[in-house]
Amino acid sequence: MCELVLALGGGGSKGMFQMGAWRAFRELGLEFSAISGTSIGSVNGALMLGTTYEHALEMWNNLTIDQCLAFSQSSKTVPKSEDLLTLKNANLLARELWNCRSLNTAPLRELLNKYVCEDSVRSSKIDFGIMTTLVPDFKPHAVWLDEIPKGQMIDYIMASARLPGLAPVKIDGKTYMDGGIIENVPVSMLRRRGCRQIVAVDLEPKPSVLNRFDDNIQLTLIHDKQELGGFLDLTPAVLKRNFQLGYLDTMKAFARLNGEYYSFHNADYSSLIAKFGIDTVNGFEQAALIYEIDRTVIYQADEFIRLVRERRAEVQREYDENRKALEIEHKLSALASGKLRVLNLLPALRLAFLMEIKAQVREKGSAPRLPLRLFSAVDAAADALSKLNESED
Numbered sequence: 001m002c003e004l005v006l007a008l009g010g011g012g013s014k015g016m017f018q019m020g021a022w023r024a025f026r027e028l029g030l031e032f033s034a035i036s037g038t039s040i041g042s043v044n045g046a047l048m049l050g051t052t053y054e055h056a057l058e059m060w061n062n063l064t065i066d067q068c069l070a071f072s073q074s075s076k077t078v079p080k081s082e083d084l085l086t087l088k089n090a091n092l093l094a095r096e097l098w099n100c101r102s103l104n105t106a107p108l109r110e111l112l113n114k115y116v117c118e119d120s121v122r123s124s125k126i127d128f129g130i131m132t133t134l135v136p137d138f139k140p141h142a143v144w145l146d147e148i149p150k151g152q153m154i155d156y157i158m159a160s161a162r163l164p165g166l167a168p169v170k171i172d173g174k175t176y177m178d179g180g181i182i183e184n185v186p187v188s189m190l191r192r193r194g195c196r197q198i199v200a201v202d203l204e205p206k207p208s209v210l211n212r213f214d215d216n217i218q219l220t221l222i223h224d225k226q227e228l229g230g231f232l233d234l235t236p237a238v239l240k241r242n243f244q245l246g247y248l249d250t251m252k253a254f255a256r257l258n259g260e261y262y263s264f265h266n267a268d269y270s271s272l273i274a275k276f277g278i279d280t281v282n283g284f285e286q287a288a289l290i291y292e293i294d295r296t297v298i299y300q301a302d303e304f305i306r307l308v309r310e311r312r313a314e315v316q317r318e319y320d321e322n323r324k325a326l327e328i329e330h331k332l333s334a335l336a337s338g339k340l341r342v343l344n345l346l347p348a349l350r351l352a353f354l355m356e357i358k359a360q361v362r363e364k365g366s367a368p369r370l371p372l373r374l375f376s377a378v379d380a381a382a383d384a385l386s387k388l389n390e391s392e393d
Contacts, residue, residue, distance in 0.1 A: 005195040006032040009185035010039030010178065011203030012163070012231025016239045018044045018201050019060050020246025021222055022053060028254055034127035034195060036142075036186040038179040041201070042130045042160040043112065046153070049124045050116040059115045060243075063234055067111050070104040071096055083233035102167045109158055118153045121145065127193075131179030131186035132159045140182040142189040163231075185209045191217065199253075201246075203228060222246075222253045225261060226295070244296035261285045261295060268301040275301075276387065283384025284308055290347045290381055291315065305388070311348075312385060319352040328353065335370075343374045351378040351385075358386055 008018055018041065037045035047056040065079045071092070080088040096103060121128055128145040148156055152171060159169040159176030169176050179186065185202050187209055196216055200209045202223040209221055224245050229238045251257040258269035262285050272281045284305070289295075291311035299307075323329070326349065334340040335357070345353055354375050375382075 003033045004030065004197045004199065005034040005190050006036070006045075007185050007187045007190055007198060007200040007209075008035065008037040008041030008045050009200070009202045009204070009208070010041055010161070010180035011184075011228070012040055013063075013234050013239065014203040014228040014231060014242060015040030015044050016060055016242040017203055017224065017228055017246035017249075019057060020243040020248075021201050021250040022048060022056075022246075023243075024247045024250035024254075026053060028250075028256070030199075032126060032199070034129065034190060034193065036129035036131065036189050037160065038131040038184055038186045039161045039163075040203075041186070042157045042179070043116075045128060045130075046112070046116045046121055046157055049126055049128055050118065050121040055115060059111065060239065063239070065232075065234055066107060068105065068108045068234075070107050072100055072104070082235040083230050083238075085230050085232050097165065103165055105158065105162075105167045108161075109154060112154050112157060116154065116157075118151070121153060122150070129186065129189050130156045130160050131183055131189060132156060133177045133179055133181045135175050135177050138177075138181060140179075141176065142186065142192075144189075183208075187219075201250075220253050222250050224249050226289075241296055248296070248298070257298065259285065261289055262293075262304065263295075263298045264301065264304070265298060268299065268304075271301045272304075276384075279380070280384045280387050283380040283382075284388070286378070287312070287351065287381035287385055290351050290378060292348075308385075309388070312388075315348045315352050316355075319349055328356075332357075338369060340371060340374070347378065350375070351381055354378055354382040355385060358382055362386075 011017075022044070035045040035048060037043070044056075047059070065082060065084055069084075071078070079092060083089075084093070093103075122145060130143050130148075132141045132143065133139070134141045143156060145153065155169070155171050156176075159171060160179045162169045162176060163178050184204070185200050185208055187198055187200055190198055197218045199220045199222065202209055202221060204223070205225050205227050207221055207223050209219065228242050228245070229235075248257060248263040252259065252263065255266070257263045258266050260282060264272070269281075272284075276284070287308055288304070288311075291308065293307050293311060319326070319328075326345065331340060331343065331353065343350060343353070357370070
């Protein structure tokens with residue numbers, strides 16, 4: 001019977017989020033009796049068992065594309081961006097795939113051999129499982145370390161992380177692909193072992209793991225509701241952000257912090273709720289997203305409200321100064337006549353536009369019919385900011 005166990009999902013370079021979660025696990029004093037991983041989750045699971053936290057973080061902090069992929073001599077170029085799947089690298093990728101039919105992952109295998117000690121993983125008291133996909137049948141193949149012949153652990157990790165376009169992985173005559181094709185967060189292999197207290201780290205904004213099991217599962221889900229970036233984006237700033245978000249979201253999952261998109265100490269979050277109500281606080285967080293306020297820090301209540309106010313004032317000045325160029329009066333007329341079909345405004349300016357409409361409604365007591373598809377992403381923020389303005393009056 002398992003105790004607390006961990007499932008690590010796939011997501012390529014977004015796996016730095018799981019390193020932030022690992023930092024939180026250490027601070028929380030959490031210990032797992034089993035770890036399962038899919039794709040980058042299998043890499044991080046092996047790191048958790050096969051090296052130290054500091055050594056694993058060193059690998060991630062210094063990770064570059066050429067440590068993951070090798071390009072043929074015929075390419076004659078190197079990636080122009082640390083995010084491999086960008087237009088800057090389109091010609092390089094197209095040429096490499098045309099010449100070689102797949103991308104060479106030998107550097108990644110070498111990197112794993114450098115940082116992951118298979119003997120250490122095997123000597124750990126923690127079970128380790130890897131989710132892969134058998135092709136061409138596309139059948140799940142979940143394998144535990146005690147089923148893997150000695151010396152083949154890295155082979156199975158490479159199999160679990162073999163995305164389409166990467167070099168084929170064959171083990172004992174069988175071909176494998178990324179385990180995420182079948183199950184991106186490998187909870188099922190833990191459940192089949194009788195584990196009931198599962199911590200799952202999902203790297204996608206829409207989680208694939210649902211807390212609706214019929215077999216008494218206790219699931220703690222760690223994930224971020226925003227997109228963490230491309231799955232081959234190794235831009236240092238993106239990695240640093242995802243590490244911090246992984247830490248903060250884990251602390252929220254275990255009730256050490258609170259907030260939807262932003263992070264607050266519990267007392268600060270409670271004070272915001274007591275003062276404004278949950279719907280308005282959610283609206284403040286939506287406004288902060290629109291204003292691109294930093295999500296990687298822990299906010300005090302007053303500090304967060306101050307930043308929202310400051311950004312609201314900055315955007316309002318931009319909005320007022322550019323009314324003519326933005327054709328605001330024309331847009332207001334089109335809205336009043338029911339002819340507004342397209343709203344070509346950046347999210348922050350769209351919010352300012354909606355705020356103006358709501359202010360007019362409060363003055364005149366009548367409202368034009370708002371096309372919901374144009375304002376749904378900013379409506380809660382507008383309502384919350386309106387209440388904030390009222391509280392200042």
